[in-house]
Amino acid sequence: MSDSQYVARPAYYPVFVDLTDRRTVVIGGGKVAERKVETLLSCGASVRVVSPCVTDAIQARADAGEIELHLRCYEEGDLAGACMAYCACGVPSVNSLCHEEARRVGCLMNVVDVPSECDFIVPSIVSRGPLTIAVSTSGTAPTEAKSIRRSLEQQFDDSWADYLELMGQVRLLVKERIEGSDETRRPYYEAASAAGWRERIASGETIEPEDAYRQACSMVEAR
Ligand SMILES: C[C@@]1(CC(=O)O)c2cc3[nH]c(cc4nc(cc5[nH]c(cc(n2)[C@H]1CCC(=O)O)[C@@](C)(CC(=O)O)[C@@H]5CCC(=O)O)C(CC(=O)O)=C4CCC(=O)O)c(CCC(=O)O)c3CC(=O)O
Numbered sequence: 001m002s003d004s005q006y007v008a009r010p011a012y013y014p015v016f017v018d019l020t021d022r023r024t025v026v027i028g029g030g031k032v033a034e035r036k037v038e039t040l041l042s043c044g045a046s047v048r049v050v051s052p053c054v055t056d057a058i059q060a061r062a063d064a065g066e067i068e069l070h071l072r073c074y075e076e077g078d079l080a081g082a083c084m085a086y087c088a089c090g091v092p093s094v095n096s097l098c099h100e101e102a103r104r105v106g107c108l109m110n111v112v113d114v115p116s117e118c119d120f121i122v123p124s125i126v127s128r129g130p131l132t133i134a135v136s137t138s139g140t141a142p143t144e145a146k147s148i149r150r151s152l153e154q155q156f157d158d159s160w161a162d163y164l165e166l167m168g169q170v171r172l173l174v175k176e177r178i179e180g181s182d183e184t185r186r187p188y189y190e191a192a193s194a195a196g197w198r199e200r201i202a203s204g205e206t207i208e209p210e211d212a213y214r215q216a217c218s219m220v221e222a223r
Pocket residue numbers: 035036039110111112113114115118120121122123124125135136137138139140141142143145146149
């Protein structure tokens with residue numbers, strides 16, 4: 001361990017943040033900035049990019065009116081109104097200025113090439129409808145996070161999206177129809193979970209929430 005880059009630090013606190021219509025800012029317009037922009041857009045964030053040059057994909061997002069683009073270098077004030085910002089230009093002096101502004105305006109900062117200057121770091125993500133699996137190595141080995149993400153993508157195929165939608169609908173029916181405490185409802189959720197619906201959905205079947213609900217009820221009654 002002695003020559004490892006790993007430095008013991010308190011664990012990062014993992015959360016899922018609702019960024020819908022919240023302003024985020026990305027300084028820089030290269031491949032790394034592009035990846036951060038795409039993830040932010042997929043989460044409904046409002047994205048401002050500031051960079052003298054940008055990738056074709058970032059330019060296309062701007063042309064489609066999906067991001068606010070300023071084709072120039074970072075200037076103080078660019079982080080105004082942002083709750084999160086990313087500095088992806090790889091220029092140490094700009095990193096420092098952004099970091100200072102972020103501290104001043106109270107916005108969380110990710111400096112893509114300096115983990116120790118990051119208020120938060122970005123995980124590798126598996127997304128299947130309502131299911132999100134976020135993988136982080138705490139900045140130790142990002143390529144390994146990517147490789148774990150790829151193997152999880154094999155394990156959690158697309159059927160998980162429809163399956164979890166169904167589970168959500170059954171849960172609503174249980175909440176509506178089964179009176180009592182969480183404790184009373186728990187066996188229904190456990191029955192739903194054990195019913196094997198995910199495998200059936202994976203083999204192409206469509207399961208109606210009402211049918212699923214009835215099956216869960218008979219499983220509980222049969223106990
Ligand atoms: C700390 C963190 C900060 C942050 O960006 O939030 C960070 C930092 C750094 N990354 C570097 C390099 C690479 N990063 C990737 C890939 C990803 N990096 C991502 C996140 C993070 N990277 C955060 C920690 C994540 C964790 O906890 O594990 C992912 C998961 C998410 C995303 O970016 O969206 C995304 C995979 C997405 C996916 O495909 O699933 C690849 C591989 C590739 O691109 O194929 C390489 C090249 C190989 C290599 O160098 O290892 C360097 C060195 C730069 C240099 O030396 O020039 C630094 C700086 C340093 O470590 O000093």
